[in-house]
Amino acid sequence: MGDEELTAEFGVVAEWTADVVDELGPEYAIVAGCRGSGDPALLDWLAQACGVGPETALVDVGAGVGGAAAWVAETYGARAALVEPMEAACRAARRMFGWDAVRARGQALPFGDGQFDVAWCVGVLCTVHEKRALLHEIARVLRPGGSLGMTVLVADPALHSAVPMGNEFPGADEVRDLIAGAGLTLRESTEAPNGTTPTEWVLKADQVDEMLRKQHRKDQAWRDSEEQGRKLSHLLSTRQVTTRLLHATKSVGAPG
Numbered sequence: 001m002g003d004e005e006l007t008a009e010f011g012v013v014a015e016w017t018a019d020v021v022d023e024l025g026p027e028y029a030i031v032a033g034c035r036g037s038g039d040p041a042l043l044d045w046l047a048q049a050c051g052v053g054p055e056t057a058l059v060d061v062g063a064g065v066g067g068a069a070a071w072v073a074e075t076y077g078a079r080a081a082l083v084e085p086m087e088a089a090c091r092a093a094r095r096m097f098g099w100d101a102v103r104a105r106g107q108a109l110p111f112g113d114g115q116f117d118v119a120w121c122v123g124v125l126c127t128v129h130e131k132r133a134l135l136h137e138i139a140r141v142l143r144p145g146g147s148l149g150m151t152v153l154v155a156d157p158a159l160h161s162a163v164p165m166g167n168e169f170p171g172a173d174e175v176r177d178l179i180a181g182a183g184l185t186l187r188e189s190t191e192a193p194n195g196t197t198p199t200e201w202v203l204k205a206d207q208v209d210e211m212l213r214k215q216h217r218k219d220q221a222w223r224d225s226e227e228q229g230r231k232l233s234h235l236l237s238t239r240q241v242t243t244r245l246l247h248a249t250k251s252v253g254a255p256g
């Protein structure tokens with residue numbers, strides 16, 4: 001995505017999300033922060049596949065406002081480093097969770113080689129044009145034997161409906177090639193579970209959405225974001241796009 005599209009999609013709404021959490025209370029922060037792409041079943045799959053625990057050196061690339069990282073800290077005791085290119089989302093992470101995110105793109109991570117046991121990249125690949133560079137860079141900062149956990153919106157070859165602005169959904173073969181091309185070995189790949197989100201989580205997410213809609217329905221950025229959401233829902237419900245969970249590892253003999 002270009003900077004303007006990124007700002008509209010992930011910056012403005014991030015700031016509004018932090019405002020809504022200020023009003024509703026801190027118990028809404030994780031649910032509000034995960035509205036981008038996570039829920040407990042999906043994040044739990046990633047944490048288990050990657051063997052996340054309290055001592056894990058974890059980096060969340062494209063962390064948004066930090067919802068997934070806050071969930072994994074609360075559930076598995078792991079304190080992730082957050083990387084996020086949008087300044088407004090970094091500010092929102094600080095307001096919502098008290099965490100400083102590193103402002104950077106995943107294609108140029110400001111970390112040394114082999115620094116992390118685990119990298120997460122949740123719902124990010126389809127928003128990035130330079131996918132190969134992103135995966136190479138993530139592989140570089142992983143230690144040999146380290147794990148990458150990703151959720152990826154994967155396009156069916158028969159994709160024909162309108163795609164939300166700024167998204168470039170990779171096909172399944174492309175994702176496999178990208179992973180192998182970065183020197184990673186795909187270990188597991190499965191479709192994200194459906195209908196397993198706890199009721200309490202859904203109710204909180206609905207309240208957050210309702211308040212955002214009430215406060216911003218006249219704002220162009222909110223209308224654009226709703227339109228993006230509608231297009232994506234259509235693609236998912238018609239299975240032109242599916243959400244896949246992936247676990248890959250960096251080979252022990254690899255540099256870094």
Ligand SMILES: C[S@@+](CC[C@H](N)C(=O)[O-])C[C@H]1O[C@@H](n2cnc3c(N)ncnc32)[C@H](O)[C@@H]1O
Nearest residue numbers: 010034036037062063064086105106122123124
């Ligand atoms: C769909 S959101 C997902 C956010 C978060 N991972 C989550 O699960 O809630 C995609 C995120 O990727 C970020 N992003 C876009 N381009 C990126 C890039 N080149 N490198 C890293 N992150 C990027 C966006 O700013 C946005 O926060």
